[in-house]
Amino acid sequence: MEVNNETDKFELMYSVFMLIFGFGIILCFLIAIGFMIYIYNILFLFYCWPILVGIWLGIFRKSDKGYEMELKSEDAKKLNRIIEKITKKTGQKKPYKIILSEGSGIAVSGLFRKKLIIGLATLQLLDEKDLLSIIAHEYGHFAKKDTVLGYFTYRIQNFIELQEEINRQNLTFSFTIVIYLPTWIFFFLLSKYYTLISLWYSRRVEYRADRFAADLVGEKEFANALVKYCVISEIFENIIPQYILHFLQQNKQLVNIYDYMNPIYTEENIKNSFKDVLSDKSNWWSTHPSISERLEALNIKSVDINMDTNLKDFFDNQKKYEEEASEVMTQKMEYWAHLIAASQTPEG
Amino acid sequence: MKLSFETIKYYKKNKRISKTQGILFMALGFVILGFVVYGLFQFAIKVNAIHEDWNSDDYSSDYSYDYQNYDCSAGSSATSKMNEAYSSYDIKKIDYELIKNKYYSTDNLDTKLDYHSQWGDAFNSIIFIFNDIIFAYNEDPLYFDNCYNYSASLDIESIRAYLDNEEIIIDTEFQKLKPLAEAEGYIFYE
Numbered sequence: 001m002e003v004n005n006e007t008d009k010f011e012l013m014y015s016v017f018m019l020i021f022g023f024g025i026i027l028c029f030l031i032a033i034g035f036m037i038y039i040y041n042i043l044f045l046f047y048c049w050p051i052l053v054g055i056w057l058g059i060f061r062k063s064d065k066g067y068e069m070e071l072k073s074e075d076a077k078k079l080n081r082i083i084e085k086i087t088k089k090t091g092q093k094k095p096y097k098i099i100l101s102e103g104s105g106i107a108v109s110g111l112f113r114k115k116l117i118i119g120l121a122t123l124q125l126l127d128e129k130d131l132l133s134i135i136a137h138e139y140g141h142f143a144k145k146d147t148v149l150g151y152f153t154y155r156i157q158n159f160i161e162l163q164e165e166i167n168r169q170n171l172t173f174s175f176t177i178v179i180y181l182p183t184w185i186f187f188f189l190l191s192k193y194y195t196l197i198s199l200w201y202s203r204r205v206e207y208r209a210d211r212f213a214a215d216l217v218g219e220k221e222f223a224n225a226l227v228k229y230c231v232i233s234e235i236f237e238n239i240i241p242q243y244i245l246h247f248l249q250q251n252k253q254l255v256n257i258y259d260y261m262n263p264i265y266t267e268e269n270i271k272n273s274f275k276d277v278l279s280d281k282s283n284w285w286s287t288h289p290s291i292s293e294r295l296e297a298l299n300i301k302s303v304d305i306n307m308d309t310n311l312k313d314f315f316d317n318q319k320k321y322e323e324e325a326s327e328v329m330t331q332k333m334e335y336w337a338h339l340i341a342a343s344q345t346p347e348g
Numbered sequence: 349m350k351l352s353f354e355t356i357k358y359y360k361k362n363k364r365i366s367k368t369q370g371i372l373f374m375a376l377g378f379v380i381l382g383f384v385v386y387g388l389f390q391f392a393i394k395v396n397a398i399h400e401d402w403n404s405d406d407y408s409s410d411y412s413y414d415y416q417n418y419d420c421s422a423g424s425s426a427t428s429k430m431n432e433a434y435s436s437y438d439i440k441k442i443d444y445e446l447i448k449n450k451y452y453s454t455d456n457l458d459t460k461l462d463y464h465s466q467w468g469d470a471f472n473s474i475i476f477i478f479n480d481i482i483f484a485y486n487e488d489p490l491y492f493d494n495c496y497n498y499s500a501s502l503d504i505e506s507i508r509a510y511l512d513n514e515e516i517i518i519d520t521e522f523q524k525l526k527p528l529a530e531a532e533g534y535i536f537y538e
Contacts, residue, residue, distance in 0.1 A: 010367060010370070013374075014370050014374065017374045017377060017378075020381075021377045021378075021380075021381055024381050024384075024385070025380075025381065025384060028381075028384045028385060028388050031388060031392075032388055032391065035391060035392065035395045038395060039395060190380075193376075193377070193380070196373070197373045197377065200365065200369060200370060200373060201370075203365050204365055204370070207365070223355075227353070227355075265349075267349060267351065270349075270351060271351070274351075274353050278353075278355060278358040279358065289364075289365065292355065292358040292359055293364060293365075295355050295358075295359075296359045296360075296364070297364070300355055301354065301355060301356045302352060302353060302354050302355055302356070303352070303353050303355055304350065304351070304352045304353075305350070305351045305352075305353070306349070306350045307349045307350075307351070308349075309349075
């Protein structure tokens with residue numbers, strides 16, 4: 001496998017810059033707050049305690065992982081074999097745990113312990129070759145320590161956004177405005193800037209992970225899998241939530257939403273979805289480059305999508321996991337429906 | 349179901365991400381960070397001064413010396429000048445008050461004019477002595493503030509306030525006398 005060292009050096013330099021900048025700004029802010037406490041003593045603590053609470057939460061609050069459905073290792077024999085093929089080729093470790101999500105996304109996270117998150121929806125229709133390609137892309141992130149940098153940039157971003165929110169909420173027409181207004185403006189601008197630079201980097205490492213996967217499984221194979229994965233995801237996210245909402249309105253709940261998937265993957269839907277996926281454009285606030293950009297970078301001229309709707313055999317006890325995930329997704333949709341209804345209800 | 353798609357027609361609609369953008373972001377980031385660090389550095393320099401202005405417990409450190417630690421045992425060569433000036437001031441002040449009382453005790457315009465003139469002279473004599481007190485104080489202000497009844501500068505300021513007030517009274521009385529005297533045929537030259 002060839003590695004472009006020049007690109008790696010630049011990306012390493014950029015990631016060091018993001019850490020120096022982020023932690024440098026936080027350190028300066030903490031020192032400035034220390035000076036303010038030194039000058040104003042108890043007055044600062046009395047009037048500006050939300051800032052201190054924000055600092056505490058920003059540094060020490062654990063991220064909200066939400067609901068996680070862990071795939072038990074005894075149920076994941078086939079999936080583990082696929083992962084093993086990649087770990088053998090790359091010399092990387094197996095993930096610490098595999099999380100099954102109710103949606104369609106496939107992602108990785110973890111500072112020291114690697115976590116692979118796989119959307120159940122995609123597992124319905126991807127074949128082994130496709131899944132190998134997509135997981136190879138995720139292992140590209142592991143191999144280049146993207147999840148480690150991602151952890152720290154997330155903490156920095158979290159700190160900045162929390163400070164922005166706290167200072168915004170405390171803006172009132174009183175003398176404390178001399179503290180809160182400049183601090184809010186500072187963190188508002190900083191938040192925009194830091195989001196911009198971290199998303200720029202995020203898009204850049206996606207190309208690198210694509211190249212990593214293409215080197216492992218072949219460019220054409222990876223491109224086919226990538227487009228297929230995006231098409232599956234797009235159709236699922238557009239249609240299945242509508243089904244759930246439709247049944248919720250009739251006070252009914254789908255026991256297994258994945259049973260309703262196969263009929264929606266018609267030739268027409270796939271063609272339309274392909275056009276949508278390829279026409280999608282990225283911008284400065286996108287986490288990923290557009291699919292057309294990624295395919296262009298791999299020099300792919302055409303893709304073949306083989307949609308087999310009789311799969312679903314990557315792990316055991318699939319029904320049990322699917323029903324649990326269906327319950328989670330239905331609850332989320334119910335909550336969203338409730339929020340939308342509440343926002344549309346006139347006040348008073 | 350197997351479908352094939354051409355992807356090439358979708359290309360070139362998007363701009364690829366460039367390294368130049370990354371370099372510009374980094375440059376901007378270092379400018380921002382440098383600006384913040386510089387601001388913090390400037391703030392740090394001012395913090396001590398701001399804190400001292402606000403914290404009365406530490407007020408004495410505004411001065412380059414410490415009142416509590418001043419050595420009074422060495423004495424001061426200006427003490428005799430100060431003593432002399434103060435005793436002269438006390439004597440002159442008695443004369444001054446005496447003339448002033450005489451002015452207020454008569455209703456005769458000629459006599460009143462005469463006493464007012466003497467009152468003015470007595471005031472000028474006190475001012476002359478007051479300047480001696482100032483000169484003596486300026487020779488060794490630390491000694492006088494720490495060792496010479498601990499309030500020399502306050503004493504000086506109270507005398508100054510007294511003299512300023514007396515000057516106003518003298519002038520006010522003259523403004524009352526002037527039209528009466530002019531009516532009697534006195535001529536005043538400015």
